[in-house]
Amino acid sequence: MGLETYWNEDPSDQLRVRQGFRLDEVDPRSTPGYDGDKHAAEASLAQGAEILAGLQEQLFAGSRMGGDPRRILLVLQAMDTAGKGGIVRHVMGAVDPQGVQFAAFKKPTEEELAHDFLWRIEKELPGPGIIGVFDRSHYEDVLIARVRELAPPEEIERRYDAINAFEAELAGSGVTIIKVMLHISMEEQKQRLMERLERPDKHWKFNPGDIDERLLAPMYREAYQLVFDRTTTPHAPWYVVPADRKWYARLAVQHLLIDALEAMNLDWPVADFDVEEQKARLEAS
């Protein structure tokens, strides 16, 4: 979108993973491109929500009349507590629920394990006009699968290529792919997990396994670095979003979505019927 008041640089540029990118050089507390504070961010998010909702309606409209095949796939990857749920609630919550398809990928079932790792992903792809949101994704199959050795190294190797081929095919069929890694610091994660333990209304969000995963954080960072090195492509870019400040992460992801939609040059579809004729029919009815 046009850069609003508080954006001094386009976050799509700032956050995009490019050759030579190093995850360990990203400060999770930083707010690249944004000059405002938490308070200003609230206003920016509300402003963006209206823009996003309007663009989404055009995307949806074009698929319903005129057969525009285009759609968006937003992939959210992160360590626990990084704020995937908050993005869904506060960014996607502003959009007509009919135009959003949400899928959370947990530990694969027996049936899913019996198929190729992309099998369950393909079943959840958004249709034309829809914004699909993946809470975790096929990247778990090269992240936790690598860290916890759930597959042999040669299979993990194969998967990077399979993912690139898969995403190239999606992009070719009209899917704009936005891959986001929310990046939080160890300190911030500790605080957020502690809050879940201290508040009985948050206990359900906690799992002792979250701490097991936390202990493996250095290995996950390595696995993420490999993901960026191997699966950053022009048609399916990665964005690393500093996420210690929830308000920044939400604003940045909202901005990525708006940018993607604006790049589609959407417009209202042209009626495929004779408007005056239908007015006359309606008048007579």
Next chain:
Amino acid sequence: MGLETYWNEDPSDQLRVRQGFRLDEVDPRSTPGYDGDKHAAEASLAQGAEILAGLQEQLFAGSRMGGDPRRILLVLQAMDTAGKGGIVRHVMGAVDPQGVQFAAFKKPTEEELAHDFLWRIEKELPGPGIIGVFDRSHYEDVLIARVRELAPPEEIERRYDAINAFEAELAGSGVTIIKVMLHISMEEQKQRLMERLERPDKHWKFNPGDIDERLLAPMYREAYQLVFDRTTTPHAPWYVVPADRKWYARLAVQHLLIDALEAMNLDWPVADFDVEEQKARLEAS
């Protein structure tokens, strides 16, 4: 919920279809149980949105920790333009998208027609902790199917019983079923269709077939009356919501959802781990 300022009667009572109910006695412009105006309704809707979001989070939490199988199925039926989409946007939009599953049932595909009419419905049922919203439903198979004679009379007859058996089984497995018919007048429908024809940004919502359906409205009203007569059961009640005033219909459906959730006596699930032990582990990590 506790009756707020402007509700003088519980709409769940007022709108519920009971023995002897006659659709043609319902005034689509009326606002049963609600004393406020459009302006007051905005405040009531915002107030209800917070209550609804909180209850939904408890429903979701209970399914994630503790294995509570309960869920909600909201069935929305109506003539075109009655406001199903607005309900989804303005009522369900206030709820965490992760806890809502939306399904729109259009003209059945070849594959769907090759199966029993409930086959495609079963595939879209919400899982535990989820609020499922059906934009049209299995009731189309006794509404448009009857009016347009898409199935022989004896098959239509069979379907009422099949629906009752199906819904009884759902209710038995923890699904709270709320069936809503949004009821608009012919005059109001004409205005809303005309608006779609007059505004190029609304053309995509119009279909010449909408007028064909409109011409059959008296037959649809009969078919709806039969639906109420045959499929109103204690475990799957019907509510007829006057819908000429959009703000009333949204408020009423929000209220039905809140009532259903409150009747579940939800609470935050109890941790299935030792909280103090996990705090110590986290502290040391």
